Amino acid sequence: MTRLSILDQSPIGEGSTPAEALQATVELAKAADTLGVTRYWLAEHHGSPGFAGTAPEILIPIILGATRRMRIGSGGVLLPRYPATKVAEVFSILAGLYPGRVDLGLGRAGGPPEHFPQDVTDLKRWLGDDPQIWLLGASTTSGALAAKLGTAYAFAHFLNPPPGVEAMEAYHERSPAPASALAVRVIVADTEARAGDLARSVLLWRSRKDLGDDRPLPSVETARCHRWTSTELERASNNSRALIAGTPEQVRPVLLDLAQLHGTDELVVNVLTHDPADRLRTYELLAEILAPASSGARLVSP
Template structure:
């Protein structure tokens, strides 16, 4: 069975504010919790008008307090920016407040990466310090290449590959991770029996009730992403703007490249592609990332996916420490 989770970058919409984007994240997490998604990750971005999520640990705390069943975590903390003990202390505290529900995803970006392996090892030691009733956060390394995959395998953490950034490297990265036998890390990384242990693939997805609507939303996303690649970082605009836009050759070239990392279509079409990616790369979890101008389109996309995959929160036991 393929597990579905969420990666939310808190995208800012043209005409909206970062505060609006953060409120949309809170609403989407509540929806994902009710729909039966497995986990909900929030990203860390800085100095970008496109994304509002600059402090994932703050958002994680807020989301844990507003959801009941979801695992909630960072996708991820940019570890080179921070002292490892501080990161460990923050997520130990979150895990103490919400046992069995906290993920700590760590990324190499954001600063000099030469100390990253040492920092990750330090975080692992500190979050594992036990006391009675404590359940450590589940530690993941996040990457878009083979380096973090190799480190995750060596250290025995879980690994999520950013297919939406470098789809061509997904296969070598996942093979590198599996070669070390780290997929059964279990208790050493906060894993629990029954959790997905075959690694995860983070995929950019847009689902809509018709192909035409999916194409319109995809065009809006591709225009925004192409401009961002070319140095024009701005909030994402509505599909109507993309329909009227006169694409430059450079924008069209970037859109063609970015479309290779985008799965868009009707729910049935998207399901078939996601299952194909999971099988091709040997993963049992897809972390879905959807960027759209209107938060309602994001919610609708996740709802449609939940329906076509048969997700349900009904009957799923609530973790210890769930908030009423």
């Protein structure tokens, strides 16, 4: 069985507001708590018109209070931006109020990384085993670092697929008590046509972002009518390698193969759609197909 978890960036659709995106996050978390989801992580992004999730330490207690079963955590706190003592204080309070339900995912972006290993070591000493500390990485070396620091480890396949197998192998081989997950970007819909439309929307958003035109997520209609430039098409082709899209029957074997290839039994799924209803539908379908066994997802080009 492959466990389903969620990475939520609180995406903002064109024509929507950050406040609406944050409310959609709370509503999605409530629904996910009934779907058998293992953990629900809130991302930290700054200065992006497409994401409202800038402060996971604010969203985490709100969602802990709105749910009953899932683990809730950061995916992740950008540790170089903050004093480690302050991060410890915040998450110590959260774990005290909700024992056994809090994750502290840590990223190395956001500032000079040279103090990161010592800061993680200090956090482990101050916090103990609750919350559970995760190192989040997208590089070849991040798995070995997580093993050395004695944390759980999540590899961001949706950001940088190629180093994933090597990074996960380094972690599993060197960690005395490995606990790992693979973060993937997925879209599932009831029909192949709908999945293709939603995928094109994500690919248009990502292509624009890569080319310095960072905007909220375009609607299906905007993506359908868009006249793609050759440069956008090139970026979309490259980015489609990290996007798994299709019907449940198409997506399931791809996800199970990815989990097996990376040696993990947990997928942390990131879904970006203009309409929150499409995001929820993806997770509903994933919850149906990942726990039972039945059975290719294709990557959609614009």
